[in-house]
Amino acid sequence: DAKTTQPPSMDCAEGRAANLPCNHSTISGNEYVYWYRQIHSQGPQYIIHGLKNNETNEMASLIITEDRKSSTLILPHATLRDTAVYYCIVRVWTNDYKLSFGAGTTVTVRA
């Protein structure tokens, strides 16, 4: 699976959009981009995934660049409960069962 690079931390004001970047310059054509988050001392939670088109669900939006070498997770209206570690993962859409979690980005939403 391709390696990802994320900033170690970022702050966001409550009510504002949080834009979380992820670089995956070695991504191959059959690898998807997944985002999970982990609130302190809890299990990770799936957020969203995509291949090349932008995706949106009730939690977030995922914007993938045209060359697919980077992506941005957008939390449209951050709340204090969005404070968590966010993980960007790329993996092949097959029966490969592995998720490779890096260190992620620690997002702190401030009132």
Next chain:
Amino acid sequence: DGGITQSPKYLFRKEGQNVTLSCEQNLNHDAMYWYRQDPGQGLRLIYYSQIVNDFQKGDIAEGYSVSREKKESFPLTVTSAQKNPTAFYLCASSNQGYNEQFFGPGTRLTVL
């Protein structure tokens, strides 16, 4: 409610003792996983199972053992051979490998 349960939330053991962590799911998922997380680090895969009575080693299987006798259960045993067992252990399940994984609340193991 459907979900994954792990028990206990906190577990203390003396060095040299084997300990078994419980993981149960009622989501009817075929695949189950065990991860380990150390402070400030990401998750690392210990073992995973795609179907009952079958499982594969992950990236850090040494010192651990698992069984999958029932679809809903995937217990993890931390043996005395695991040199640094103190960690946060997370169990997950999914409906086939490429779908999203659902995680349990985790068990924090401390070996004294």
